[in-house]
Amino acid sequence: MPDQHQPGERTTAQRRADHAGLARLSDTLVPALVAKLTGSGLGELEVREGDWKIRVRRPLGSGSSAAAGATRRSERPRMGSHAYAEGRATSAGSRAQPGVPEGPADNRRAVATSPAVGVFRPGLAIGASVHAGDRIAIVDLLGIPQDVSAPIDGTLVEIFVQAGEAVEYGEEIGAIEAPAAAATASGDDVAGATAVGEA
Amino acid sequence: MVGRVLIANRGEIALRVLRACRTLGIEAVVAYSEADRESLAPMLADEAICIGPADARRSYLSAPALISAAIVTGCDSIHPGYGFLSEDDAFADAVRAHDLTFIGPPANVLERFASKEETRRLLAAHGLPTIPGSGLLLDEAQALEEAARVGYPVLVKPSAGGGGKGMRMVRSARELAAILPICRSEARAAFGDDSLYLERWLQDNRHVEVQVAVDRFGHGVHMWERDCSVQRRHQKILEESPSPAMTAAGRRELAERAIKAVVAAGYENVGTLEFLVDGEGNAYFIEINCRIQVEHPVTEMLTGIDLVATQIRIASGEPLGFTQADIAQRGHAIEFRINAEDPEHDFRPGTGTIERFNAPGGPGVRFDSHAYAGYEVPPFYDSLLGKLVVWAPTREAAIARGRAALNEMVIEGVVTNVQIHRALLTSEPFLEGKFTTNLLDRIGSAAFLAGAERA
Numbered sequence: 001m002p003d004q005h006q007p008g009e010r011t012t013a014q015r016r017a018d019h020a021g022l023a024r025l026s027d028t029l030v031p032a033l034v035a036k037l038t039g040s041g042l043g044e045l046e047v048r049e050g051d052w053k054i055r056v057r058r059p060l061g062s063g064s065s066a067a068a069g070a071t072r073r074s075e076r077p078r079m080g081s082h083a084y085a086e087g088r089a090t091s092a093g094s095r096a097q098p099g100v101p102e103g104p105a106d107n108r109r110a111v112a113t114s115p116a117v118g119v120f121r122p123g124l125a126i127g128a129s130v131h132a133g134d135r136i137a138i139v140d141l142l143g144i145p146q147d148v149s150a151p152i153d154g155t156l157v158e159i160f161v162q163a164g165e166a167v168e169y170g171e172e173i174g175a176i177e178a179p180a181a182a183a184t185a186s187g188d189d190v191a192g193a194t195a196v197g198e199a
Numbered sequence: 200m201v202g203r204v205l206i207a208n209r210g211e212i213a214l215r216v217l218r219a220c221r222t223l224g225i226e227a228v229v230a231y232s233e234a235d236r237e238s239l240a241p242m243l244a245d246e247a248i249c250i251g252p253a254d255a256r257r258s259y260l261s262a263p264a265l266i267s268a269a270i271v272t273g274c275d276s277i278h279p280g281y282g283f284l285s286e287d288d289a290f291a292d293a294v295r296a297h298d299l300t301f302i303g304p305p306a307n308v309l310e311r312f313a314s315k316e317e318t319r320r321l322l323a324a325h326g327l328p329t330i331p332g333s334g335l336l337l338d339e340a341q342a343l344e345e346a347a348r349v350g351y352p353v354l355v356k357p358s359a360g361g362g363g364k365g366m367r368m369v370r371s372a373r374e375l376a377a378i379l380p381i382c383r384s385e386a387r388a389a390f391g392d393d394s395l396y397l398e399r400w401l402q403d404n405r406h407v408e409v410q411v412a413v414d415r416f417g418h419g420v421h422m423w424e425r426d427c428s429v430q431r432r433h434q435k436i437l438e439e440s441p442s443p444a445m446t447a448a449g450r451r452e453l454a455e456r457a458i459k460a461v462v463a464a465g466y467e468n469v470g471t472l473e474f475l476v477d478g479e480g481n482a483y484f485i486e487i488n489c490r491i492q493v494e495h496p497v498t499e500m501l502t503g504i505d506l507v508a509t510q511i512r513i514a515s516g517e518p519l520g521f522t523q524a525d526i527a528q529r530g531h532a533i534e535f536r537i538n539a540e541d542p543e544h545d546f547r548p549g550t551g552t553i554e555r556f557n558a559p560g561g562p563g564v565r566f567d568s569h570a571y572a573g574y575e576v577p578p579f580y581d582s583l584l585g586k587l588v589v590w591a592p593t594r595e596a597a598i599a600r601g602r603a604a605l606n607e608m609v610i611e612g613v614v615t616n617v618q619i620h621r622a623l624l625t626s627e628p629f630l631e632g633k634f635t636t637n638l639l640d641r642i643g644s645a646a647f648l649a650g651a652e653r654a
Contacts, residue, residue, distance in 0.1 A: 077241050
C-alpha cells in the first residue's frame with residue numbers, strides 16, 4: 001500500500017496547512033504518479049515537495065482489488081421524500097458547523113464525518129478521549145490516508161462504520177460526546193450551533 | 200462490454216448517460232456533489248455516491264475522488280459526460296492506470312488533439328481547410344507580424360480554450376498590442392495555459408459541425424452535420440440539422456472530408472469537428488471536440504443512432520457494427536437549450552426552487568432534463584436545465600412542433616430563457632435560415648425580444 005511521510009509534533013495551524021497541501025497533491029500529483037508507476041516496471045516512486053514527500057508503492061496484487069472488495073451499504077437519494085437529505089447531519093448547512101449536536105436529548109454529542117470517498121480504516125478505539133481536530137480514523141482515498149477529525153473535545157463513544165467498508169464524502173463516521181462539565185461551560189456555543197444547524 | 204459504469208457528471212447529461220446504460224442492460228452508479236443530491240440522475244441510478252462538496256474542484260473535477268468512487272462501488276468504467284474532466288488526457292490515463300475503462304477517446308488520442316493549434320495543423324495536413332491563421336504567438340513583434348500576414352480584423356484565441364472564453368476581435372495593430380497581455384492573463388486564469396494564436400475574423404459566419412464515430416479498428420462514419428449558428432457571446436442557444444445554409448452537395452462533401460481526415464489522423468470514439476462557414480459557403484475547420492456534446496440529440500433524432508451507447512460500445516473495444524450506408528438522415532431536428540437565466544437582465548443566471556413543471560410531449564418531441572417540480576436549481580454550476588428537441592419531416596413542420604412544445608412547457612419559480620426561443624421562432628432571419636453567429640449579439644437580446652413582441 002502507498003506510504004506517506006508522517007509529520008512529527010505539529011500545531012493545529014501547521015496541520016491545517018498540511019491538509020491543504022495534501023488536498024492539492026492528491027488532486028494533481030497522485031493520479032500522475034500512479035499512472036507513471038503503472039506504466040513503468042518500477043515498484044516504487046517517490047516525490048518530494050517542501051516538507052512533504054509522497055511515495056507510491058506498487059501493491060502485490062492489482063491496485064484496485066483490495067478496495068474493490070470493500071463493502072458498501074448501497075444507497076441513493078429517493079425521489080418524492082427529501083428524507084435522505086434531511087435525515088443526515090452532512091447537508092451543506094451543517095458542514096460549516098461540524099460540531100452540530102444530533103438533537104436536544106443528545107446535545108453533548110457531535111458527529112465526525114468522512115472527508116473523502118474511499119475505504120474506512122479505524123483509528124482510535126471507543127472510549128478514547130480526543131481534542132477537536134484530532135484524527136480519530138482514516139479514509140483511504142486511493143492509498144492516501146485522509147483524516148477523519150473529531151469535531152469537538154470529548155470522548156469517542158460510537159463508530160458507525162466497519163473496517164474496510166466503503167464510505168462516501170460526508171458520511172457519518174463516529175460520535176464524540178463532550179464531557180458534562182464542558183457542555184455546561186460552553187452551553188451557549190452548543191445552542192448557537194443548533195440554531196445554525198437547523199437554519 | 201463494460202458491466203458497471205460510474206457516471207462522473209451531473210445535470211441532464213448524467214441522466215442521459217444513465218438512460219444509455221439502461222438500454223444496454225448495464226448498471227450505472229451516479230457520482231454526485233452535495234449540491235446535486237436531489238437531481239434526477241442520483242435518484243434514478245442503480246446506486247449513487249457522494250464524492251465531495253458543491254465546489255467542482257473537490258467533486259466533479261477531482262480525479263482521485265471520482266476514481267475512488269468508481270473502485271468502491273465496484274464499477275469497471277467511468278463516463279465523464281461533457282465539460283469537467285471529459286477531455287482531460289491525464290484523467291483518462293489515471294482511469295486506465297486503475298484498470299478502469301475511460302468512456303471516451305483513449306488518453307493518447309486526447310493528448311494528440313489537446314492543442315487547438317496543433318490539431319488545426321494536423322487535420323489541415325489530412326485535407327481539411329482551415330481559417331488563415333498564425334502559429335503560437337511568441338512576443339508582441341512576432342504577433343504584429345503574423346497579424347499583418349493574416350490580415351485584419353483578426354481574432355485572438357487561447358490555444359487551450361473552449362466555449363468562446365478569452366477570445367477577442369481586434370481591427371488594428373495598436374489594438375492588438377494593447378490587448379495581448381490581457382488575453383494572456385485571461386487565458387492563464389481560465390485554462391492554466393497562456394498560449395495564444397490568431398485567426399482571420401470572418402464576419403457573418405455560420406457555425407456548422409460534423410458528428411463522427413470511429414471504432415478501435417479505424418472504421419469510421421460521419422452522422423452528418425449540425426448547424427449551431429444561433430449563439431449568444433459564443434454560447435450555443437439553439438442547434439438544428441440539416442443546416443439550412445448549405446446545399447445537399449456541400450453538406451455531403453464537408454461530412455465526407457471530415458470523417459476521412461479524422462480517421463487518417465487516428466481519432467477514436469465519438470467526436471465533433473467544428474467548422475465556420477462563410478457567406479460563400481466555404482467551410483473552415485476550427486476545432487475538434489473529443490466528447491459527447493450537449494447538442495448530440497439533434498443527430499440522434501435524424502439518424503436514430505444512440506450516440507452515448509455508441510460511445511460505450513466503442514470504449515469497450517467493440518466494432519461500430521454499422522457502416523456509412525446504414526446511416527439515415529431523416530427529416531429535420533431542432534434543439535432548444537432551456538437555461539435558468541434571465542434574457543431581460545443580460546442572461547443573469549437564476550436559482551431557486553421550481554414550483555410548477557410540465558415537460559412538453561407529443562410526436563417528435565423529446566425533453567432531456569434532470570429537473571422536476573420541487574427541484575432546487577443549485578447556483579454552483581452551468582445554467583442548463585434541459586434540452587427540448589423536436590423532429591419533423593421538414594424544417595417548417597419542425598418549427599411548428601417547436602412552437603407548440605415551447606408553449607406547452609411550464610417551468611415556474613425559476614427564470615428561464617424560453618422567451619428567447621419563442622422569439623427566435625418568429626424572427627425572419629431564423630425562419631429564412633439566415634442566422635449568423637454574431638446576429639443576436641449585434642441586435643442585442645433585449646432589442647431582439649422587443650422586436651419579436653411587436654411582430
